[in-house]
Amino acid sequence: EDQVTQSPEALRLQEGESSSLNCSYTVSGLRGLFWYRQDPGKGPEFLFTLYSAGEEKEKERLKATLTKKESFLHITAPKPEDSATYLCAVQVNQAGTALIFGKGTTLSVSS
Amino acid sequence: DTGVSQDPRHKITKRGQNVTFRCDPISEHNRLYWYRQTLGQGPEFLTYFQNEAQLEKSRLLSDRFSAERPKGSFSTLEIQRTEQGDSAMYLCASKGRTGGTEAFFGQGTRLTVV
Numbered sequence: 420e421d422q423v424t425q426s427p428e429a430l431r432l433q434e435g436e437s438s439s440l441n442c443s444y445t446v447s448g449l450r451g452l453f454w455y456r457q458d459p460g461k462g463p464e465f466l467f468t469l470y471s472a473g474e475e476k477e478k479e480r481l482k483a484t485l486t487k488k489e490s491f492l493h494i495t496a497p498k499p500e501d502s503a504t505y506l507c508a509v510q511v512n513q514a515g516t517a518l519i520f521g522k523g524t525t526l527s528v529s530s
Numbered sequence: 531d532t533g534v535s536q537d538p539r540h541k542i543t544k545r546g547q548n549v550t551f552r553c554d555p556i557s558e559h560n561r562l563y564w565y566r567q568t569l570g571q572g573p574e575f576l577t578y579f580q581n582e583a584q585l586e587k588s589r590l591l592s593d594r595f596s597a598e599r600p601k602g603s604f605s606t607l608e609i610q611r612t613e614q615g616d617s618a619m620y621l622c623a624s625k626g627r628t629g630g631t632e633a634f635f636g637q638g639t640r641l642t643v644v
Contacts, residue, residue: 451631517578518575523572
């Protein structure tokens with residue numbers, strides 16, 4: 420069964436304290452891996468798409484990387500406005516076009 | 531491009547009533563998805579349209595749920611005889627015909643069944 424697992428479930432950081440979020444996946448054939456940010460009561464906001472192992476994408480303080488089994492979202496010198504839930508999702512070759520999501524990591528950054 | 535629009539943003543209904551939600555995708559996007567999200571969980575796929583054709587349906591989509599996309603533009607999701615377990619955020623997403631494979635989500639409709 421295709422599965423996406425995110426860890427940790429929750430992460431508390433001080434402003435400026437860098438860290439990483441993990442997304443591990445077990446799928447029959449990966450078409451793409453996606454990272455989204457979700458603020459409370461709102462829809463997910465697209466961040467990155469990764470397609471193949473070794474690929475990296477960056478945006479401001481965020482950097483996403485991909486291996487054959489997992490993806491990391493690195494947050495460098497986070498600010499309070501980075502507080503949100505970060506969702507990882509995969510698109511699988513044999514599962515149509517829908518995304519399979521993990522449960523997310525809720526990040527809290529305090530000043 | 532005003533993004534994906536969903537209406538209403540919030541809906542409170544009594545158990546047993548029918549509800550209908552609307553989604554307006556990004557105008558040039560031909561693919562439209564419905565997802566459901568409960569507290570502490572990631573979104574779960576419900577159904578997918580390409581233009582006006584409903585091409586995929588999840589096993590989560592019981593007989594009480596129906597979705598349409600007339601003329602390949604906006605879409606509606608109807609839930610008949612609502613149950614308390616239907617309380618969730620209902621999210622709509624759209625994808626373009628070409629280019630990137632990323633889906634863009636609307637702000638969702640929060641349904642509370644009392």
